[in-house]
Amino acid sequence: MTRPVPYLNEEVANRDFKYYIFDWDDNILHMPTKIRMEHKEEDGTWKSVEVSTSTFALVRTDTEHYRPPTQGGWAEAFRNFADPENDGEPNRFIEDTLAALAKVSNGEKPSPSYNTFRKTLIEGRIFAIVTARGHAPATIEKAVRVFIENALTPLERETMMSNLRGYRKFLDKVETFGTDEEELDYYLGMCRYAAVTYDGFKERMANDPVYKEKLARATTAAKPELAKEFAIRDFVEHVFHMLQRTGGLGRSVAIGFSDDDKGNVKSVSNYIKSELSRRFDGIKFVVYDTSDRSLSKGRKVCVSGQMNLPGF
Numbered sequence: 001m002t003r004p005v006p007y008l009n010e011e012v013a014n015r016d017f018k019y020y021i022f023d024w025d026d027n028i029l030h031m032p033t034k035i036r037m038e039h040k041e042e043d044g045t046w047k048s049v050e051v052s053t054s055t056f057a058l059v060r061t062d063t064e065h066y067r068p069p070t071q072g073g074w075a076e077a078f079r080n081f082a083d084p085e086n087d088g089e090p091n092r093f094i095e096d097t098l099a100a101l102a103k104v105s106n107g108e109k110p111s112p113s114y115n116t117f118r119k120t121l122i123e124g125r126i127f128a129i130v131t132a133r134g135h136a137p138a139t140i141e142k143a144v145r146v147f148i149e150n151a152l153t154p155l156e157r158e159t160m161m162s163n164l165r166g167y168r169k170f171l172d173k174v175e176t177f178g179t180d181e182e183e184l185d186y187y188l189g190m191c192r193y194a195a196v197t198y199d200g201f202k203e204r205m206a207n208d209p210v211y212k213e214k215l216a217r218a219t220t221a222a223k224p225e226l227a228k229e230f231a232i233r234d235f236v237e238h239v240f241h242m243l244q245r246t247g248g249l250g251r252s253v254a255i256g257f258s259d260d261d262k263g264n265v266k267s268v269s270n271y272i273k274s275e276l277s278r279r280f281d282g283i284k285f286v287v288y289d290t291s292d293r294s295l296s297k298g299r300k301v302c303v304s305g306q307m308n309l310p311g312f
């Protein structure tokens with residue numbers, strides 16, 4: 001017989017502090033959403049094509065053969081990656097998340113970080129979603145809820161709640177708890193959802209003194225990577241402040257980042273080595289390249305900061 005899940009898992013107090021930053025498309029889920037591009041044909045003419053996110057990750061810097069639609073530019077290219085303009089319309093992101101989850105439950109091989117994301121949720125660890133999409137943070141949070149409902153078993157959800165209460169007691173010194181719904185709201189509210197082409201995100205980045213300057217110097221191709229950098233810095237600062245507030249900084253702290261886009265992996269690794277690991281020298285950073293679908297967890301490409309943390 002399996003042991004019943006305790007209402008409150010006090011064991012979380014003995015764990016290392018591990019946090020994760022996940023790219024969404026082809027890292028957590030293979031989404032069916034397509035990007036509208038133009039492709040240069042053999043005869044030199046440009047033809048409209050729809051490409052998958054995994055193809056896009058490979059061809060996005062191939063400006064000789066691919067370009068955004070001449071009518072509408074990048075906004076048109078990523079029209080399916082933003083929230084609908086009118087409130088009543090269905091949200092493609094939620095629909096595509098459900099479709100991608102259905103494929104996994106029907107036996108299709110999940111994306112490389114699918115299981116790490118599941119584990120992160122079950123363990124009740126704080127995470128960030130950092131994506132090139134253009135959704136409002138609330139939309140991504142909603143997709144995470146859809147993921148919790150579909151990718152976790154009832155027992156795993158119960159374990160998650162037990163761990164969440166454990167962290168609330170350990171870190172926030174809470175003794176009485178809200179309903180499951182309220183505790184889940186609190187947890188998901190502590191996580192971060194950054195869609196870097198969302199207007200609100202772009203605005204925040206443009207108003208940041210450091211990134212305002214970095215943006216002014218960056219080429220168009222380098223801008224998405226810069227935006228991911230900004231979102232990562234945001235999350236690392238958030239985790240740091242949370243641990244500072246709760247007195248958790250004396251412990252081993254590790255932050256993992258996973259992305260299937262080699263360009264992002266490279267620029268984020270450089271950013272961690274040149275800036276983040278110096279600013280946060282108590283934190284260990286680990287970067288996973290998940291571009292190879294045959295590897296179940298991706299490839300560890302960069303480790304910076306504290307060494308030899310078990311289990312990472």
Ligand SMILES: [Mg+2]
Pocket residue numbers: 023024025026027053057259260261
């Ligand atoms: Mg991706």
